[in-house]
Amino acid sequence: MAKIVIPDSAHAALNELRTADIVVGIPSYNNARTIGHVVQAAHAGLLKYFPQFTAVIVNSDGGSSDGTRDVVLSASMQDARLLMLSTPVKPVNRLSVPYHGIPGKGSAFRLIFQIASNLGAKACAVVDSDLRSITPEWIDLLLRPVVHAEYDFVAPYYHRHKYDGTITNSIVYPLTRALYGHRLRQPIGGDFGVSQRLLRRYLERDDWETDVARYGIDIWMTTVAVAEGFRVCQSFLGAKLHDAKDPGSDLSAMLQQVVGSVFTLMQEYEPAWSLISGSQDIDLFGFRYDVGLDPIEVNLERMLVNFRRGCEELKEVWQLALSPETLEQIDLLAAATASPATFHIEDELWVRLIFEFACAHHKRRLDRGTLLRSLTPLYIGRVASFVIETRDLTAPEVDQRVENLCLTFEALKPRLVAQWKGSAGQAPRTAPEAAIPQHVAAQKELEV
Amino acid sequence: MIRTLQEVLERVIARFYTQITTYLPPLIVAVAILVVAFLFAKFCQWLLTRLFKGAGFDRFLRETGISSVVDDSGHLHAVSIAASCVFWLVFAGGVLSALSVFDTKLTTQFVETAVFLFPKVVTAGAIVLAGIWLGRYFGRAILVWAHNEAIPHARRIAAGVRALVVCIAIVAASDTLGFAPNVFLAAFIIVVGGAALAASLAVGLGGRQTVQRFMEEDTRHATEPEEPLWRHL
Structure with a gap:
């Protein structure tokens, strides 16, 4: 398998950092408007909940032209307004790196995972760059099960509007659940926590240059984790409020990539799913509460x-x-x-x-x-x-x-x-x- | 009178005898060759069927999806078809061998033409089959694309693409066979050129306002982002 190329600029930074305990990855493409908030939330989450760990925030960018990378590096932490119960002993570093190869979310994730692996990170979380509802607690909820409870994969659990996440509700969740017997409610949620062991398994696979490089990445990560017997759990993150998908993006292509990935993985994991009947609950972390949701108009x-x-x-x-x-x-x-x-x-x-x-x-x-x-x-x-x-x-x-x-x-x-x-x-x-x-x-x- | 009749009769008998002695042995040999060729062809057909059926070739084709590439129903009996092809190939070889036994000008010419044309016919057949398959492939892809892009008359567009690809294949096949290549090429150019001209005229005369509306709509869409149906993921 062709190994992903880490840009020279990132190499210098990685050589300086040498190791990190935790990596938080944020894939982006023209998200200057929203990514500042996501970076701040991640930064605050790391300082607040993991003060004793060396952490790096990695932004993997697909060639944004709106200054997304500048926002990532310059987003300031309003430390004075943040109440810390413990004093952070290790700094949180930030890195913004352009990825190369097939344009898409999967390629961005691949670079994040490669950097996390090179740094020897014990845990890695990835969050979307268009989130409006992310809070520092998300970082804790996605990473704590990995760092302290030896889970390998933490999937998100959100409250969403009834008309939001329709691919999830009508195809991906029911099908994945029936196939692999795990009730993972948001298998393509987009925000995950991953252990070092699972990270290495992802990187050694050779299907990165398929639909996985694009929208197929989320279901691919979930399926590999459940089908190969990694320890999986869910974390309740509250509401998922994010920017509407790019209106120019092609629904058909999105559906093709997500469903195509599910079907392709069905072939690989046939021995795993063909014998399973019924399904079981998955551990759910976090305190569940009701939240108000943005209304969604449908035509x-x-x-x-x-x-x-x-x-x-x-x-x-x-x-x-x-x-x-x-x-x-x-x-x-x-x-x-x-x-x-x-x-x-x-x-x-x-x-x-x-x-x-x-x-x-x-x-x-x-x-x-x-x-x-x-x-x-x-x-x-x-x-x-x-x-x-x-x-x-x-x-x-x-x-x-x-x-x-x-x-x-x-x-x-x-x-x-x-x-x-x-x-x-x-x-x-x-x-x-x-x-x-x-x-x-x-x-x-x-x-x- | 009787003598004349006797001479005529003798000549007829002699000619008949000569013809029999000339053509009967080759005829017997030709029939023997045909029988042997038929039996050998049948044997080859049986052997091929046994060999491939034992190896589960049809199942392999079905499971890999190759059979559905050729046959939409996905129930293609490739082994039977291949075995039949081998049968007819061997038997046709036998027929040509049997004909060549007569060693006449006509049979020699026929055999030579058949041998000379055979590879070309096979190539032309392959081109037409490939054209049909490609036409179907592109037709379906265009149909689904046109539907998802909300382009009107998706089926007609797909049918047009299919016909165009098959036409190109026929032109290429006729060129390979050397069978009226200029006629086919000219017909092809006339059809494609005519279609382009007709479309231009139709748009120019009848659909000017529609095109104008379409372009205005397009410009408006470019400036104002389209409202999404819903958020999907």
């Missing part, structure tokens, strides 16, 4: 039009991936878009659809990029259905809806295993489907 009409157009235009592509029964139901749904109030994509249909896409990806029934991009209108349809369904629901009720979807994923997993292994004809079609209500009821009983 339902546009979504339904997009879904209907997809049904009209992409059928010839879906025919290669989906079963005739699934296609037939999608046809009926296209007609149902005429009355938005009653438009609804059932959980079972959605789960079947995702499983069939996963199998088509596995069996390369058509070009993988085209296959994944063709999922976009179906995903938009599913989000529209979710919006209609949860319009008047409270946050706990919406959580219950997501939980029900997860249970459906788990109940139909035997069907996925059968299809994946090529015995589509023998896929148990009725048994698990009939078992869904019992499965859901049994899980609810256990939780009570």
Whole structure:
């Protein structure tokens, strides 16, 4: 595997630092407006909660033209206003380094991990550069389980608006949970804590130059951690308030990279997931509290039009991936878009659809990029259905809806295993489907 | 009179005898060659089927996705097809050998032409197949891209791309075969040029206002960022 190149400017700084106990990484690209706050929060968190550790804040930048790197290096810590219960004995250093290679979040993470590894850091945390809700406590919550409780991977747990994180809620969380049996609520949250052991495992892998280099990085980190048996936990971070995604960014490409990474990793970890049934809770650190969230406006009409157009235009592509029964139901749904109030994509249909896409990806029934991009209108349809369904629901009720979807994923997993292994004809079609209500009821009983 | 008739009859019998002695042995040999070639071809077909089926070749193609590249249904029986190809190849070789036994001007010319054209036919066939496959590949990719970019008439655009790629393949194949290459090339240029001209005229005459609106919209979009549908991740 080609080793990542650390720029010369960073080499000099690393030689001077030589070692560090903790590294906090912040990937960025034109985030001058928000990154100052993130750096300050990280700096304060390190001073406040890890005063006895040598720490470095590393900004890995993708060639920003708005002065992001200058902001990182100049963001001042208002020490006078910060109440420290213990006096920091070690300074917090800052480093802003441009990364090279495929532009994307994954490439930025790779440089951060490489620097952390070179410095021999015991723990590394990464946080997004567009966060508005980050506080110094986030650094403690992401690093303490690694530093003091020997966890290898700390995933975030946030409160998010019901229409925020729709890829997470409709695909990535339920699918990852059903596959690997871990209830990691935010597998692509973007803010993580990682141990030295796991860091080295990430760096020795040779798939950095795939979708992992871009938006696939978050699910890749989570999946490697859970599938390879590293100790994982979650930390409650409160609300995740961040800048809206770049409007110019392509939803289809984002979906392709995230879902493509999940499907590709399914292939690698088939022995790990094919034998797992059900799921288990993961340790959750931090004090849970309710928070106010930014409202999110959705354009339902546009979504339904997009879904209907997809049904009209992409059928010839879906025919290669989906079963005739699934296609037939999608046809009926296209007609149902005429009355938005009653438009609804059932959980079972959605789960079947995702499983069939996963199998088509596995069996390369058509070009993988085209296959994944063709999922976009179906995903938009599913989000529209979710919006209609949860319009008047409270946050706990919406959580219950997501939980029900997860249970459906788990109940139909035997069907996925059968299809994946090529015995589509023998896929148990009725048994698990009939078992869904019992499965859901049994899980609810256990939780009570 | 009787003598004349006798002479005619004798000449006919002699010519018939000569023809039989000239053509019967090669005919018998040709039939024998055909029978042997048929049996050998069948044997090759059987052997190939056994060998590849035993090695799970179809399963390998299915699992690696290669079969679905060629056949949309993903149920391509590659072993049967390859075995049939080998059968017909061996049998065609037998037919040509049988024909060459007659050693006449016509058969020699036929055999020579067949041998000379064979590689070209195979190449042309491969070009057309590749064109069809590429056309489908690009057609699907364009279709999905056009849909996701909300470009109107995505299916027509995809069909156009597909047809264009297949046309290019046919032109290339005809050029390889030396079969009216100029006609195909000219037809191709006329079609593509005509389509471009028609599109230009259509846009110029009928869609001027639409284009103007589109460009204004585009400029507006460039200055005002589009409102996202929602935040995804």
